[in-house]
Every structure is written in C-alpha cells, then in structure tokens.
Amino acid sequence: MKAVYVTSFEQPSCRLEVRDNVPKPEVGPDTVLVKIKAAGINSIDKRIMGGQFFHLPVKPPFTPGLDGAGVVVEVGSDVTRFKPQDRVYAHSKKMGHFAEYVSLREVEVRHLPTEISFEQGAVLAIPYLTAYRAIVNRGKAKKGETILIHGASGPVGLACCQIARSLDLRVLGTASTAEGQQLVKENGADLVFNHKSPDHITQILDASDGKGVDLIVETNSSLNLQGDIKMSAKGGRILVIGNGPGQLQGSLAGLMPKEINIVGVGLVSATQDNHNEAYTFIESGVKAGSLVPVVGRQYDLDDTTEAIENLGKPKTTLGKPIIAMS
Ligand SMILES: NC(=O)c1ccc[n+]([C@@H]2O[C@H](COP(=O)([O-])OP(=O)(O)OC[C@H]3O[C@@H](n4cnc5c(N)ncnc54)[C@H](OP(=O)(O)O)[C@@H]3O)[C@@H](O)[C@H]2O)c1
Incomplete structure (x- = not known):
C-alpha cells in the first residue's frame, strides 16, 4: 500500500515521504482494518x-x-460491532490515517451516518469532538446563553457554531474575510464580526446589551484574552482551545470583578466515555441535519507536504482540508 511517513523532526520543517509498497497493517484480535477513502488534515x-x-x-x-473515513475490509476475531463493507469514520491518537489502509482498535471506529459522504466523514472527528468537549463538557453551556466563537471560520469554529446552534444558544461568531463571515452565518451564527477590526469588542458588547457574553470559545488566546475579559459577562467562561502565535500580554485584573472563569480545553484529556458521549451527540445531529461537516480543499496523498505547508496560510477554500483517496 501507499503511506506517508514522517522520517525526521528536522527543523524548520519536518521530512515527509510518500512510500509505495508498504505492507498493509496487521489485524489483531480487537482491531479493524479500514481502507481509507478520505483522511482529515487538522491544524x-x-x-x-x-x-x-x-x-x-x-x-x-x-x-x-x-482522523478519517473509509470502508472496513477485515476485522479481528474479537470484533463484534463491525463487518467488511461497513462505512466508518474514526479518530486515533496513534494516528496512521495518511495511508491507504489503517488498523484501528474497535473502540476508535464509528459507523459513518448514511447521510454524509466519506469526505464529510473525514471532517467529523477532531473538529466536532473538540467543539463538543469545549461547549458541553468544559463550558457546560445552557440553552439560551450567548456564546462567542472567536475564530469561527475554521473547521473547529464551524463545528462550534453548528453545535451551539443545535443546543439553542445565541451564537456570535468572528471571521476576518467576507467569505469566512458568510460561511459562519450559514453554519448557525446569529451575528458575525471581524476579529481584525478594532471595533469588534465594542460591537460584541453592544450585541449583548452591554452585559457581555456567557461563553467564549477562543482559538487565539494569546492574542485575544484581554479582549475576551472585556467581552465576558459576569461569571462568564472563556474556553481556551488554541493559543495562536505570540505571547500572552496584559493583566488578568479584569477577571476578578466579574468572576470570570478561564477554562482549558484539551481533547487529549477526554476519556473513551467522553468520546462515546460526544460521538452519540454528533451522529444524532448529523442524522437530524443540524450538523453538516464542511469539506475544504482536497489533496492527493502525494501532495501531503503541500497540504501541511498550507496550514496556517490564508485559505483558498474554506472548510476542513482533507486527503481524498480512491
Ligand atoms: N484544545 C484542543 O483539544 C484542540 C483540538 C483541535 C484544535 N485545536 C485548536 O483549535 C484552533 C482552531 O483549529 P482549526 O483547525 O479550526 O484551525 P484553523 O483552520 O487554522 O482556523 C483558525 C481560525 O482562527 C481564526 N483567526 C485568525 N486570526 C484570529 C484572531 N486574531 N482572532 C480570532 N480568530 C482568528 C481564523 O479566522 P480568519 O481566517 O477568518 O481570520 C480561523 O477561523 C487551533 O488553534 C487548533 O490548534 C485545539
């Protein structure tokens, strides 16, 4: 089979190789061999x-x-939930999805809802698991609260908008381009602001009648934390999912009078039970049509180096980039 290998961590960039004639992974008693149709590229x-x-x-x-999506080709002797030909999607901390085949533990694999394509399936795991972990597990969002998704046009931000909307929150989002703002609106935001405009903090405060927002999902915390403190309501929760470039600056004094909570969100800390709960929520949202994964630019396996180099650059196509395989 064909597979991408990271061969060294040499800086400034890593070395990636696409190798042919790699042996297919072995199938253990509790593993599922999946032929990958689309692999997710995550920031x-x-x-x-x-x-x-x-x-x-x-x-x-x-x-x-x-993460990625594909078709089951073989299952181990102890596997009970899957059989060959099943359409599936998966996330594994052990990685391995940038290849034609991947061997996964049964618990890491989920049935792909019939409503979506393999390409959309490759968008599902990391962005939606992260969004659920932030908004539900860590943010404990309640119906009717106002949430600001700061950096809403990326894959995680779009998943946050859709999940927040499906939970009946009032959703404010930010994006810096007209295309990004349009996409954020189409994916559930009631109002959209430009995080590159110096006025966005005042505009967001005005949009919450001066009270501030209950929750903020923050993708660029080192840059935005001072503004987040200003935009938070009393007792608000700032959910830190990304740091962004640069160092944290300024004072935390504003946290005290409003008793604001800064909450770390790390998918790496989610347990299998957390994942199962999130997957159940995500799949029912996909079936109901409230969660619709947005596919971005599609690459071939041979173009993985280009795909990785493009992460962080201005996007030519919005949505989550994927590697598509036949
Ligand atoms: N904690 C976890 O477990 C976990 C898991 C997965 C991902 N993440 C993190 O989540 C973040 C988002 O991931 P992603 O895959 O969606 O990344 P992405 O595609 O790079 O999206 C980043 C978003 O940040 C926005 N942005 C750029 N400058 C900004 C600013 N000054 N203020 C606010 N937003 C700004 C971009 O908007 P414009 O392009 O419109 O400017 C875009 O919407 C990343 O930091 C990633 O590392 C964390």
Whole structure:
C-alpha cells in the first residue's frame, strides 16, 4: 500500500515521504482494518509532524493522520460491532490515517451516518469532538446563553457554531474575510464580526446589551484574552482551545470583578466515555441535519507536504482540508 511517513523532526520543517509498497497493517484480535477513502488534515498536524506537540509522544518514522473515513475490509476475531463493507469514520491518537489502509482498535471506529459522504466523514472527528468537549463538557453551556466563537471560520469554529446552534444558544461568531463571515452565518451564527477590526469588542458588547457574553470559545488566546475579559459577562467562561502565535500580554485584573472563569480545553484529556458521549451527540445531529461537516480543499496523498505547508496560510477554500483517496 501507499503511506506517508514522517522520517525526521528536522527543523524548520519536518521530512515527509510518500512510500509505495508498504505492507498493509496487521489485524489483531480487537482491531479493524479500514481502507481509507478520505483522511482529515487538522491544524495540529503541523506541530505533530514538526515534533512540537508533546502530548502525543511519537518518534519518526511514523504515519501521521488523526482522523478519517473509509470502508472496513477485515476485522479481528474479537470484533463484534463491525463487518467488511461497513462505512466508518474514526479518530486515533496513534494516528496512521495518511495511508491507504489503517488498523484501528474497535473502540476508535464509528459507523459513518448514511447521510454524509466519506469526505464529510473525514471532517467529523477532531473538529466536532473538540467543539463538543469545549461547549458541553468544559463550558457546560445552557440553552439560551450567548456564546462567542472567536475564530469561527475554521473547521473547529464551524463545528462550534453548528453545535451551539443545535443546543439553542445565541451564537456570535468572528471571521476576518467576507467569505469566512458568510460561511459562519450559514453554519448557525446569529451575528458575525471581524476579529481584525478594532471595533469588534465594542460591537460584541453592544450585541449583548452591554452585559457581555456567557461563553467564549477562543482559538487565539494569546492574542485575544484581554479582549475576551472585556467581552465576558459576569461569571462568564472563556474556553481556551488554541493559543495562536505570540505571547500572552496584559493583566488578568479584569477577571476578578466579574468572576470570570478561564477554562482549558484539551481533547487529549477526554476519556473513551467522553468520546462515546460526544460521538452519540454528533451522529444524532448529523442524522437530524443540524450538523453538516464542511469539506475544504482536497489533496492527493502525494501532495501531503503541500497540504501541511498550507496550514496556517490564508485559505483558498474554506472548510476542513482533507486527503481524498480512491
Ligand atoms: N484544545 C484542543 O483539544 C484542540 C483540538 C483541535 C484544535 N485545536 C485548536 O483549535 C484552533 C482552531 O483549529 P482549526 O483547525 O479550526 O484551525 P484553523 O483552520 O487554522 O482556523 C483558525 C481560525 O482562527 C481564526 N483567526 C485568525 N486570526 C484570529 C484572531 N486574531 N482572532 C480570532 N480568530 C482568528 C481564523 O479566522 P480568519 O481566517 O477568518 O481570520 C480561523 O477561523 C487551533 O488553534 C487548533 O490548534 C485545539
């Protein structure tokens, strides 16, 4: 089979190789062999492949790719939930999705809802699991609350908008381009603001009648935390899912009078039970049509280096980038 390998963490960029004639992974008693139809490209891949994400200890050579969708081709003797030909999607901390076949533990695999394509299935796991972890597990959002998704036009932000809308929250989102703002609106935001405009903090406060917002999902916390403190309501929760570039600046004094909570969100800390709860919610949302994964630019396996280099650059296509395979 064909597979991508990270062969070294040499800086400034990692070394990626696409290898042919790699043996297919072996099937153990509790594993499922999946032929990948589409693999998800996540913003964290760049750091993983550069050896800068220490929460998933891997050493080269390894095949990256945290999530994807495809068809079951073989199952181990102890596997009960799957059979060959089943359409599935998956997330595995052990990675391996940037390949034609991946062997996954049965618990890591889910049936792909019939309503969506393999390409959409590759968008499902990391963005929606992260959004659920932020809004439900960590944010404990309640119906009727106002949530600001800061950085709503990325894959995680769009998943947050859809999940927040499906929970009957009032959704405010930010994006810096006209196309991004349009997409954020189409995916559930009641109001959209430009995070590059100096006026967005005042505008968001005005949109919440001066009280501030109950929850903020923050993708660029080092840049935005000071503004978040200003935009938070009394007792508000700032859900930190991303740091962004640069160092945190300013004072935390504003936290005290409003008793604001800054809450860390880390998918790496979610348990299998957390994942199962989130997957059940996500799949019922997909079936109901309230959660609709947005596919971005599609690459071939041979173009993985380009795909990874493009992470963080201005996007030519919005939605989550994927590697599509026949
Ligand atoms: N904690 C976890 O477990 C976990 C899991 C998965 C992902 N993440 C993190 O979640 C974040 C989003 O992931 P993603 O895949 O959706 O990334 P992405 O595709 O890079 O999207 C990033 C978003 O940030 C926005 N942005 C850029 N500058 C901004 C600013 N100054 N203020 C607010 N937003 C700004 C972009 O909007 P424009 O392009 O419109 O400017 C875009 O919507 C990343 O930081 C990623 O590392 C965390």
